[in-house]
Amino acid sequence: MLEVREVTHTYAPSRRWRRSEKQDNVLSGVSLHIEEGTCLGLLGSSGAGKSTLGRVILGLEPPRAGQVLIQGQDLYKLSPQARRTLRRDLQVVFQDCYSAVNPRMTAEQIIGEPLSNYESLSVQEQKRAVGELLECVGLSAADMQKQPYQFSGGQLQRINIARAIALKPKLIVLDEAVSSLDMINGAKILRLLGELRAAFGLSYLFITHDIKAACMISDALAVMDQGRIVEYNDSKEQFLQSAHPAVRSLLDSMLAAHPRNRHRELADMPGASAQ
Ligand SMILES: Nc1ncnc2c1ncn2[C@@H]1O[C@H](COP(=O)(O)OP(=O)(O)O)[C@@H](O)[C@H]1O
Ligand SMILES: [Mg+2]
Incomplete structure:
Protein backbone atom coordinates (compact mmCIF):
# COMPACT_ATOMS: atom_id res chain seq x y z
CA MET A 1 0.00 0.00 0.00
CA LEU A 2 2.64 2.55 1.11
CA GLU A 3 6.37 2.31 0.68
CA VAL A 4 8.82 4.97 1.76
CA ARG A 5 12.27 4.48 0.25
CA GLU A 6 15.39 6.14 1.58
CA VAL A 7 13.74 9.50 2.22
CA THR A 8 16.05 12.32 3.26
CA HIS A 9 14.84 15.81 4.02
CA THR A 10 16.26 19.13 5.13
CA TYR A 11 14.28 22.32 5.67
CA ALA A 12 15.58 25.35 3.81
CA PRO A 13 17.44 27.61 6.23
CA SER A 14 15.45 30.65 7.28
CA ARG A 15 16.64 34.00 5.94
CA ARG A 16 17.90 34.98 9.31
CA TRP A 17 20.21 31.97 9.57
CA ARG A 18 21.18 31.72 5.95
CA ARG A 19 24.82 32.46 6.61
CA SER A 20 25.11 29.84 9.29
CA GLU A 21 26.70 26.49 8.46
CA LYS A 22 24.79 23.76 6.65
CA GLN A 23 21.49 22.47 7.98
CA ASP A 24 21.15 19.06 9.59
CA ASN A 25 18.90 16.50 7.98
CA VAL A 26 15.47 16.30 9.57
CA LEU A 27 15.01 12.90 7.90
CA SER A 28 17.97 10.67 6.99
CA GLY A 29 17.46 7.63 4.76
CA VAL A 30 14.03 6.75 6.14
CA SER A 31 12.47 3.57 4.73
CA LEU A 32 9.27 1.90 5.86
CA HIS A 33 6.20 0.20 4.48
CA ILE A 34 2.56 -0.19 5.46
CA GLU A 35 0.50 -3.08 4.12
CA GLU A 36 -3.11 -2.61 3.13
CA GLY A 37 -5.49 -2.61 6.11
CA THR A 38 -2.71 -2.44 8.71
CA CYS A 39 -1.47 0.17 11.14
CA LEU A 40 2.11 1.22 11.68
CA GLY A 41 2.75 2.98 14.99
CA LEU A 42 5.48 5.59 14.60
CA LEU A 43 6.97 6.53 17.96
CA GLY A 44 9.64 8.98 18.93
CA SER A 45 10.34 11.94 21.15
CA SER A 46 9.45 15.48 20.18
CA GLY A 47 11.56 16.81 17.31
CA ALA A 48 12.46 13.33 16.03
CA GLY A 49 10.97 14.10 12.59
CA LYS A 50 7.67 12.19 12.82
CA SER A 51 5.38 15.00 11.62
CA THR A 52 7.79 15.88 8.83
CA LEU A 53 7.68 12.27 7.64
CA GLY A 54 3.87 12.40 7.86
CA ARG A 55 3.79 15.49 5.64
CA VAL A 56 6.20 13.89 3.15
CA ILE A 57 3.90 10.84 2.95
CA LEU A 58 0.83 13.05 2.46
CA GLY A 59 2.43 14.75 -0.54
CA LEU A 60 2.75 18.09 1.28
CA GLU A 61 6.54 18.28 1.68
CA PRO A 62 8.66 17.15 -1.28
CA PRO A 63 11.70 15.39 0.19
CA ARG A 64 15.26 16.25 -0.86
CA ALA A 65 15.87 12.61 -1.82
CA GLY A 66 14.10 9.28 -1.83
CA GLN A 67 10.67 8.09 -2.94
CA VAL A 68 7.16 7.75 -1.59
CA LEU A 69 5.25 5.01 -3.40
CA ILE A 70 1.50 4.71 -2.96
CA GLN A 71 0.31 1.46 -4.49
CA GLY A 72 3.46 1.45 -6.60
CA GLN A 73 3.07 5.02 -7.87
CA ASP A 74 5.74 7.59 -7.04
CA LEU A 75 3.77 10.39 -5.37
CA TYR A 76 6.20 13.13 -6.34
CA LYS A 77 6.61 12.05 -9.96
CA LEU A 78 2.94 12.16 -10.94
CA SER A 79 1.28 14.79 -13.09
CA PRO A 80 -0.69 17.38 -11.04
CA GLN A 81 -3.93 15.73 -12.18
CA ALA A 82 -2.85 12.21 -11.19
CA ARG A 83 -1.49 13.57 -7.90
CA ARG A 84 -4.83 15.19 -7.10
CA THR A 85 -6.58 11.86 -7.74
CA LEU A 86 -4.12 10.03 -5.50
CA ARG A 87 -4.35 12.71 -2.79
CA ARG A 88 -7.96 11.83 -2.08
CA ASP A 89 -6.75 8.43 -0.88
CA LEU A 90 -4.44 10.09 1.66
CA GLN A 91 -6.04 11.86 4.60
CA VAL A 92 -4.83 13.23 7.91
CA VAL A 93 -6.08 13.82 11.44
CA PHE A 94 -4.03 16.17 13.65
CA GLN A 95 -3.67 16.49 17.39
CA ASP A 96 -5.31 19.86 17.81
CA CYS A 97 -8.90 19.20 16.81
CA TYR A 98 -9.97 22.83 17.35
CA SER A 99 -7.38 24.45 15.09
CA ALA A 100 -7.96 21.77 12.42
CA VAL A 101 -11.43 23.18 11.71
CA ASN A 102 -12.80 26.57 10.76
CA PRO A 169 -9.33 6.96 1.61
CA LYS A 170 -6.72 4.19 1.65
CA LEU A 171 -4.32 5.71 4.19
CA ILE A 172 -4.90 8.04 7.11
CA VAL A 173 -1.98 9.72 8.86
CA LEU A 174 -2.99 10.16 12.49
CA ASP A 175 -0.52 12.71 13.85
CA GLU A 176 -0.86 12.61 17.65
CA ALA A 177 -4.60 12.30 17.02
CA VAL A 178 -5.42 11.08 20.53
CA SER A 179 -2.57 12.78 22.39
CA SER A 180 -4.54 15.74 23.67
CA LEU A 181 -7.56 13.72 24.84
CA ASP A 182 -7.97 12.35 28.34
CA MET A 183 -7.45 8.61 28.85
CA ILE A 184 -11.11 7.60 28.53
CA ASN A 185 -11.80 9.66 25.43
CA GLY A 186 -8.45 8.65 23.94
CA ALA A 187 -9.32 4.99 24.43
CA LYS A 188 -12.77 5.52 22.86
CA ILE A 189 -11.24 7.17 19.80
CA LEU A 190 -8.70 4.34 19.49
CA ARG A 191 -11.56 1.84 19.55
CA LEU A 192 -13.44 3.85 16.93
CA LEU A 193 -10.33 3.95 14.72
CA GLY A 194 -10.03 0.16 15.04
CA GLU A 195 -13.67 -0.29 14.00
CA LEU A 196 -13.37 2.06 11.04
CA ARG A 197 -10.23 0.33 9.88
CA ALA A 198 -12.03 -3.03 9.86
CA ALA A 199 -15.14 -1.58 8.18
CA PHE A 200 -13.35 0.31 5.41
CA GLY A 201 -10.05 -1.58 5.05
CA LEU A 202 -8.09 1.55 5.99
CA SER A 203 -4.35 1.69 6.60
CA TYR A 204 -3.00 3.97 9.30
CA LEU A 205 0.25 5.68 10.09
CA PHE A 206 -0.29 6.28 13.79
CA ILE A 207 2.19 8.93 14.94
CA THR A 208 2.55 9.30 18.69
CA HIS A 209 4.92 9.59 21.61
CA ASP A 210 2.52 7.39 23.62
CA ILE A 211 3.77 3.82 23.51
CA LYS A 212 0.63 2.37 25.11
CA ALA A 213 -1.68 3.96 22.55
CA ALA A 214 0.64 2.79 19.77
CA CYS A 215 0.63 -0.79 21.07
CA MET A 216 -3.16 -0.80 21.31
CA ILE A 217 -3.80 -0.03 17.67
CA SER A 218 -0.68 -0.97 15.72
CA ASP A 219 0.32 -4.14 13.87
CA ALA A 220 3.93 -2.98 13.66
CA LEU A 221 5.94 -0.40 15.57
CA ALA A 222 8.73 1.89 14.45
CA VAL A 223 10.77 4.32 16.50
CA MET A 224 12.30 7.45 15.08
CA ASP A 225 15.22 9.26 16.64
CA GLN A 226 16.96 12.29 15.15
CA GLY A 227 15.48 11.69 11.73
CA ARG A 228 16.25 7.98 11.50
CA ILE A 229 14.21 4.85 12.03
CA VAL A 230 16.12 3.14 14.82
CA GLU A 231 13.72 0.26 15.50
CA TYR A 232 11.12 -1.45 13.31
CA ASN A 233 9.28 -4.49 14.52
CA ASP A 234 5.99 -6.30 14.08
CA SER A 235 6.51 -8.19 17.33
CA LYS A 236 5.62 -6.37 20.53
CA GLU A 237 7.71 -8.81 22.54
CA GLN A 238 10.81 -8.16 20.47
CA PHE A 239 10.09 -4.46 20.49
CA LEU A 240 10.15 -4.47 24.27
CA GLN A 241 13.56 -6.14 24.23
CA SER A 242 15.13 -3.51 22.00
CA ALA A 243 18.35 -2.16 23.41
CA HIS A 244 18.32 1.08 21.47
CA PRO A 245 18.52 4.04 23.89
CA ALA A 246 15.65 5.87 22.13
CA VAL A 247 13.37 2.86 22.62
CA ARG A 248 14.53 2.37 26.20
CA SER A 249 13.83 5.98 27.09
CA LEU A 250 10.33 5.80 25.56
CA LEU A 251 9.64 2.67 27.58
CA ASP A 252 11.07 4.17 30.74
CA SER A 253 8.89 7.23 30.43
CA MET A 254 5.67 5.29 29.94
CA LEU A 255 5.75 1.94 31.66
CA ALA A 256 6.18 0.40 35.08
CA ALA A 257 9.70 0.09 36.42
CA HIS A 258 9.83 -3.71 36.61
CA PRO A 259 10.25 -5.51 33.26
CA ARG A 260 7.83 -8.25 34.26
CA ASN A 261 5.12 -5.68 34.99
CA ARG A 262 5.83 -4.00 31.69
CA HIS A 263 5.09 -7.20 29.82
CA ARG A 264 1.89 -7.58 31.76
CA GLU A 265 0.88 -3.96 31.15
CA LEU A 266 1.32 -4.33 27.42
CA ALA A 267 -0.15 -7.83 27.22
CA ASP A 268 -3.26 -6.66 29.09
CA MET A 269 -4.04 -3.92 26.66
CA PRO A 270 -7.26 -4.50 24.76
CA GLY A 271 -7.15 -4.60 21.00
CA ALA A 272 -3.39 -5.16 20.84
CA SER A 273 -2.93 -6.91 17.52
CA ALA A 274 0.85 -7.21 17.46
CA GLN A 275 1.89 -10.49 19.06
N1 LIG B 1 8.41 23.94 8.70
C1 LIG B 1 9.58 23.77 9.31
N2 LIG B 1 10.64 24.55 9.02
C2 LIG B 1 11.84 24.37 9.60
N3 LIG B 1 12.09 23.42 10.52
C3 LIG B 1 11.09 22.60 10.86
C4 LIG B 1 9.78 22.73 10.27
N4 LIG B 1 8.99 21.77 10.81
C5 LIG B 1 9.75 21.08 11.68
N5 LIG B 1 11.01 21.56 11.70
C6 LIG B 1 12.13 21.02 12.51
O1 LIG B 1 12.34 19.68 12.11
C7 LIG B 1 12.60 18.84 13.23
C8 LIG B 1 11.58 17.71 13.28
O2 LIG B 1 10.30 18.24 13.56
P1 LIG B 1 8.96 17.39 13.51
O3 LIG B 1 8.92 16.65 12.22
O4 LIG B 1 7.83 18.30 13.82
O5 LIG B 1 9.22 16.35 14.70
P2 LIG B 1 8.16 15.55 15.62
O6 LIG B 1 6.85 15.53 14.93
O7 LIG B 1 8.78 14.20 15.77
O8 LIG B 1 8.11 16.28 16.92
C9 LIG B 1 12.57 19.76 14.44
O9 LIG B 1 13.89 20.10 14.74
C10 LIG B 1 11.80 20.96 13.99
O10 LIG B 1 12.19 22.10 14.66
MG1 LIG C 1 4.95 16.14 15.57
Whole structure:
Protein backbone atom coordinates (compact mmCIF):
# COMPACT_ATOMS: atom_id res chain seq x y z
CA MET A 1 0.00 0.00 0.00
CA LEU A 2 2.64 2.55 1.11
CA GLU A 3 6.37 2.31 0.68
CA VAL A 4 8.82 4.97 1.76
CA ARG A 5 12.27 4.48 0.25
CA GLU A 6 15.39 6.14 1.58
CA VAL A 7 13.74 9.50 2.22
CA THR A 8 16.05 12.32 3.26
CA HIS A 9 14.84 15.81 4.02
CA THR A 10 16.26 19.13 5.13
CA TYR A 11 14.28 22.32 5.67
CA ALA A 12 15.58 25.35 3.81
CA PRO A 13 17.44 27.61 6.23
CA SER A 14 15.45 30.65 7.28
CA ARG A 15 16.64 34.00 5.94
CA ARG A 16 17.90 34.98 9.31
CA TRP A 17 20.21 31.97 9.57
CA ARG A 18 21.18 31.72 5.95
CA ARG A 19 24.82 32.46 6.61
CA SER A 20 25.11 29.84 9.29
CA GLU A 21 26.70 26.49 8.46
CA LYS A 22 24.79 23.76 6.65
CA GLN A 23 21.49 22.47 7.98
CA ASP A 24 21.15 19.06 9.59
CA ASN A 25 18.90 16.50 7.98
CA VAL A 26 15.47 16.30 9.57
CA LEU A 27 15.01 12.90 7.90
CA SER A 28 17.97 10.67 6.99
CA GLY A 29 17.46 7.63 4.76
CA VAL A 30 14.03 6.75 6.14
CA SER A 31 12.47 3.57 4.73
CA LEU A 32 9.27 1.90 5.86
CA HIS A 33 6.20 0.20 4.48
CA ILE A 34 2.56 -0.19 5.46
CA GLU A 35 0.50 -3.08 4.12
CA GLU A 36 -3.11 -2.61 3.13
CA GLY A 37 -5.49 -2.61 6.11
CA THR A 38 -2.71 -2.44 8.71
CA CYS A 39 -1.47 0.17 11.14
CA LEU A 40 2.11 1.22 11.68
CA GLY A 41 2.75 2.98 14.99
CA LEU A 42 5.48 5.59 14.60
CA LEU A 43 6.97 6.53 17.96
CA GLY A 44 9.64 8.98 18.93
CA SER A 45 10.34 11.94 21.15
CA SER A 46 9.45 15.48 20.18
CA GLY A 47 11.56 16.81 17.31
CA ALA A 48 12.46 13.33 16.03
CA GLY A 49 10.97 14.10 12.59
CA LYS A 50 7.67 12.19 12.82
CA SER A 51 5.38 15.00 11.62
CA THR A 52 7.79 15.88 8.83
CA LEU A 53 7.68 12.27 7.64
CA GLY A 54 3.87 12.40 7.86
CA ARG A 55 3.79 15.49 5.64
CA VAL A 56 6.20 13.89 3.15
CA ILE A 57 3.90 10.84 2.95
CA LEU A 58 0.83 13.05 2.46
CA GLY A 59 2.43 14.75 -0.54
CA LEU A 60 2.75 18.09 1.28
CA GLU A 61 6.54 18.28 1.68
CA PRO A 62 8.66 17.15 -1.28
CA PRO A 63 11.70 15.39 0.19
CA ARG A 64 15.26 16.25 -0.86
CA ALA A 65 15.87 12.61 -1.82
CA GLY A 66 14.10 9.28 -1.83
CA GLN A 67 10.67 8.09 -2.94
CA VAL A 68 7.16 7.75 -1.59
CA LEU A 69 5.25 5.01 -3.40
CA ILE A 70 1.50 4.71 -2.96
CA GLN A 71 0.31 1.46 -4.49
CA GLY A 72 3.46 1.45 -6.60
CA GLN A 73 3.07 5.02 -7.87
CA ASP A 74 5.74 7.59 -7.04
CA LEU A 75 3.77 10.39 -5.37
CA TYR A 76 6.20 13.13 -6.34
CA LYS A 77 6.61 12.05 -9.96
CA LEU A 78 2.94 12.16 -10.94
CA SER A 79 1.28 14.79 -13.09
CA PRO A 80 -0.69 17.38 -11.04
CA GLN A 81 -3.93 15.73 -12.18
CA ALA A 82 -2.85 12.21 -11.19
CA ARG A 83 -1.49 13.57 -7.90
CA ARG A 84 -4.83 15.19 -7.10
CA THR A 85 -6.58 11.86 -7.74
CA LEU A 86 -4.12 10.03 -5.50
CA ARG A 87 -4.35 12.71 -2.79
CA ARG A 88 -7.96 11.83 -2.08
CA ASP A 89 -6.75 8.43 -0.88
CA LEU A 90 -4.44 10.09 1.66
CA GLN A 91 -6.04 11.86 4.60
CA VAL A 92 -4.83 13.23 7.91
CA VAL A 93 -6.08 13.82 11.44
CA PHE A 94 -4.03 16.17 13.65
CA GLN A 95 -3.67 16.49 17.39
CA ASP A 96 -5.31 19.86 17.81
CA CYS A 97 -8.90 19.20 16.81
CA TYR A 98 -9.97 22.83 17.35
CA SER A 99 -7.38 24.45 15.09
CA ALA A 100 -7.96 21.77 12.42
CA VAL A 101 -11.43 23.18 11.71
CA ASN A 102 -12.80 26.57 10.76
CA PRO A 103 -14.61 27.73 13.93
CA ARG A 104 -17.35 29.42 11.92
CA MET A 105 -18.29 26.35 9.89
CA THR A 106 -20.97 23.85 10.89
CA ALA A 107 -20.21 20.14 11.22
CA GLU A 108 -22.08 19.70 7.95
CA GLN A 109 -19.77 22.12 6.15
CA ILE A 110 -16.62 20.68 7.74
CA ILE A 111 -17.41 17.08 6.84
CA GLY A 112 -18.93 18.11 3.50
CA GLU A 113 -15.81 19.98 2.37
CA PRO A 114 -13.89 17.01 0.89
CA LEU A 115 -17.12 15.76 -0.69
CA SER A 116 -17.69 19.15 -2.38
CA ASN A 117 -14.06 19.17 -3.54
CA TYR A 118 -14.04 15.72 -5.08
CA GLU A 119 -17.58 14.52 -5.69
CA SER A 120 -20.49 16.17 -7.38
CA LEU A 121 -23.37 15.22 -5.13
CA SER A 122 -26.69 17.03 -5.00
CA VAL A 123 -27.38 19.06 -1.86
CA GLN A 124 -29.65 16.33 -0.54
CA GLU A 125 -27.20 13.52 -1.35
CA GLN A 126 -24.39 15.35 0.39
CA LYS A 127 -26.54 15.98 3.46
CA ARG A 128 -27.38 12.29 3.63
CA ALA A 129 -23.70 11.35 3.24
CA VAL A 130 -22.71 13.72 6.05
CA GLY A 131 -25.45 12.29 8.29
CA GLU A 132 -24.16 8.76 7.66
CA LEU A 133 -20.58 9.81 8.38
CA LEU A 134 -21.64 11.40 11.67
CA GLU A 135 -23.29 8.13 12.65
CA CYS A 136 -20.18 6.17 11.57
CA VAL A 137 -18.14 8.09 14.14
CA GLY A 138 -20.68 7.72 16.94
CA LEU A 139 -22.39 11.12 16.62
CA SER A 140 -25.86 11.82 15.34
CA ALA A 141 -27.11 13.36 12.08
CA ALA A 142 -28.79 15.99 14.27
CA ASP A 143 -25.31 17.30 15.19
CA MET A 144 -24.90 18.56 11.63
CA GLN A 145 -25.84 22.15 12.38
CA LYS A 146 -23.56 22.52 15.39
CA GLN A 147 -20.37 24.55 15.29
CA PRO A 148 -16.99 23.49 16.74
CA TYR A 149 -17.48 25.33 20.06
CA GLN A 150 -20.58 23.22 20.72
CA PHE A 151 -18.56 19.98 20.74
CA SER A 152 -16.18 18.57 23.34
CA GLY A 153 -12.59 17.78 22.29
CA GLY A 154 -13.42 14.09 21.85
CA GLN A 155 -16.54 14.87 19.79
CA LEU A 156 -14.68 17.34 17.61
CA GLN A 157 -11.96 14.77 16.97
CA ARG A 158 -14.76 12.47 15.76
CA ILE A 159 -15.80 15.23 13.34
CA ASN A 160 -12.21 15.40 12.09
CA ILE A 161 -12.20 11.63 11.65
CA ALA A 162 -15.54 11.78 9.79
CA ARG A 163 -14.01 14.34 7.43
CA ALA A 164 -10.93 12.13 6.96
CA ILE A 165 -13.00 9.06 6.00
CA ALA A 166 -15.53 10.96 3.87
CA LEU A 167 -13.79 10.05 0.61
CA LYS A 168 -13.09 6.43 1.67
CA PRO A 169 -9.33 6.96 1.61
CA LYS A 170 -6.72 4.19 1.65
CA LEU A 171 -4.32 5.71 4.19
CA ILE A 172 -4.90 8.04 7.11
CA VAL A 173 -1.98 9.72 8.86
CA LEU A 174 -2.99 10.16 12.49
CA ASP A 175 -0.52 12.71 13.85
CA GLU A 176 -0.86 12.61 17.65
CA ALA A 177 -4.60 12.30 17.02
CA VAL A 178 -5.42 11.08 20.53
CA SER A 179 -2.57 12.78 22.39
CA SER A 180 -4.54 15.74 23.67
CA LEU A 181 -7.56 13.72 24.84
CA ASP A 182 -7.97 12.35 28.34
CA MET A 183 -7.45 8.61 28.85
CA ILE A 184 -11.11 7.60 28.53
CA ASN A 185 -11.80 9.66 25.43
CA GLY A 186 -8.45 8.65 23.94
CA ALA A 187 -9.32 4.99 24.43
CA LYS A 188 -12.77 5.52 22.86
CA ILE A 189 -11.24 7.17 19.80
CA LEU A 190 -8.70 4.34 19.49
CA ARG A 191 -11.56 1.84 19.55
CA LEU A 192 -13.44 3.85 16.93
CA LEU A 193 -10.33 3.95 14.72
CA GLY A 194 -10.03 0.16 15.04
CA GLU A 195 -13.67 -0.29 14.00
CA LEU A 196 -13.37 2.06 11.04
CA ARG A 197 -10.23 0.33 9.88
CA ALA A 198 -12.03 -3.03 9.86
CA ALA A 199 -15.14 -1.58 8.18
CA PHE A 200 -13.35 0.31 5.41
CA GLY A 201 -10.05 -1.58 5.05
CA LEU A 202 -8.09 1.55 5.99
CA SER A 203 -4.35 1.69 6.60
CA TYR A 204 -3.00 3.97 9.30
CA LEU A 205 0.25 5.68 10.09
CA PHE A 206 -0.29 6.28 13.79
CA ILE A 207 2.19 8.93 14.94
CA THR A 208 2.55 9.30 18.69
CA HIS A 209 4.92 9.59 21.61
CA ASP A 210 2.52 7.39 23.62
CA ILE A 211 3.77 3.82 23.51
CA LYS A 212 0.63 2.37 25.11
CA ALA A 213 -1.68 3.96 22.55
CA ALA A 214 0.64 2.79 19.77
CA CYS A 215 0.63 -0.79 21.07
CA MET A 216 -3.16 -0.80 21.31
CA ILE A 217 -3.80 -0.03 17.67
CA SER A 218 -0.68 -0.97 15.72
CA ASP A 219 0.32 -4.14 13.87
CA ALA A 220 3.93 -2.98 13.66
CA LEU A 221 5.94 -0.40 15.57
CA ALA A 222 8.73 1.89 14.45
CA VAL A 223 10.77 4.32 16.50
CA MET A 224 12.30 7.45 15.08
CA ASP A 225 15.22 9.26 16.64
CA GLN A 226 16.96 12.29 15.15
CA GLY A 227 15.48 11.69 11.73
CA ARG A 228 16.25 7.98 11.50
CA ILE A 229 14.21 4.85 12.03
CA VAL A 230 16.12 3.14 14.82
CA GLU A 231 13.72 0.26 15.50
CA TYR A 232 11.12 -1.45 13.31
CA ASN A 233 9.28 -4.49 14.52
CA ASP A 234 5.99 -6.30 14.08
CA SER A 235 6.51 -8.19 17.33
CA LYS A 236 5.62 -6.37 20.53
CA GLU A 237 7.71 -8.81 22.54
CA GLN A 238 10.81 -8.16 20.47
CA PHE A 239 10.09 -4.46 20.49
CA LEU A 240 10.15 -4.47 24.27
CA GLN A 241 13.56 -6.14 24.23
CA SER A 242 15.13 -3.51 22.00
CA ALA A 243 18.35 -2.16 23.41
CA HIS A 244 18.32 1.08 21.47
CA PRO A 245 18.52 4.04 23.89
CA ALA A 246 15.65 5.87 22.13
CA VAL A 247 13.37 2.86 22.62
CA ARG A 248 14.53 2.37 26.20
CA SER A 249 13.83 5.98 27.09
CA LEU A 250 10.33 5.80 25.56
CA LEU A 251 9.64 2.67 27.58
CA ASP A 252 11.07 4.17 30.74
CA SER A 253 8.89 7.23 30.43
CA MET A 254 5.67 5.29 29.94
CA LEU A 255 5.75 1.94 31.66
CA ALA A 256 6.18 0.40 35.08
CA ALA A 257 9.70 0.09 36.42
CA HIS A 258 9.83 -3.71 36.61
CA PRO A 259 10.25 -5.51 33.26
CA ARG A 260 7.83 -8.25 34.26
CA ASN A 261 5.12 -5.68 34.99
CA ARG A 262 5.83 -4.00 31.69
CA HIS A 263 5.09 -7.20 29.82
CA ARG A 264 1.89 -7.58 31.76
CA GLU A 265 0.88 -3.96 31.15
CA LEU A 266 1.32 -4.33 27.42
CA ALA A 267 -0.15 -7.83 27.22
CA ASP A 268 -3.26 -6.66 29.09
CA MET A 269 -4.04 -3.92 26.66
CA PRO A 270 -7.26 -4.50 24.76
CA GLY A 271 -7.15 -4.60 21.00
CA ALA A 272 -3.39 -5.16 20.84
CA SER A 273 -2.93 -6.91 17.52
CA ALA A 274 0.85 -7.21 17.46
CA GLN A 275 1.89 -10.49 19.06
N1 LIG B 1 8.41 23.94 8.70
C1 LIG B 1 9.58 23.77 9.31
N2 LIG B 1 10.64 24.55 9.02
C2 LIG B 1 11.84 24.37 9.60
N3 LIG B 1 12.09 23.42 10.52
C3 LIG B 1 11.09 22.60 10.86
C4 LIG B 1 9.78 22.73 10.27
N4 LIG B 1 8.99 21.77 10.81
C5 LIG B 1 9.75 21.08 11.68
N5 LIG B 1 11.01 21.56 11.70
C6 LIG B 1 12.13 21.02 12.51
O1 LIG B 1 12.34 19.68 12.11
C7 LIG B 1 12.60 18.84 13.23
C8 LIG B 1 11.58 17.71 13.28
O2 LIG B 1 10.30 18.24 13.56
P1 LIG B 1 8.96 17.39 13.51
O3 LIG B 1 8.92 16.65 12.22
O4 LIG B 1 7.83 18.30 13.82
O5 LIG B 1 9.22 16.35 14.70
P2 LIG B 1 8.16 15.55 15.62
O6 LIG B 1 6.85 15.53 14.93
O7 LIG B 1 8.78 14.20 15.77
O8 LIG B 1 8.11 16.28 16.92
C9 LIG B 1 12.57 19.76 14.44
O9 LIG B 1 13.89 20.10 14.74
C10 LIG B 1 11.80 20.96 13.99
O10 LIG B 1 12.19 22.10 14.66
MG1 LIG C 1 4.95 16.14 15.57
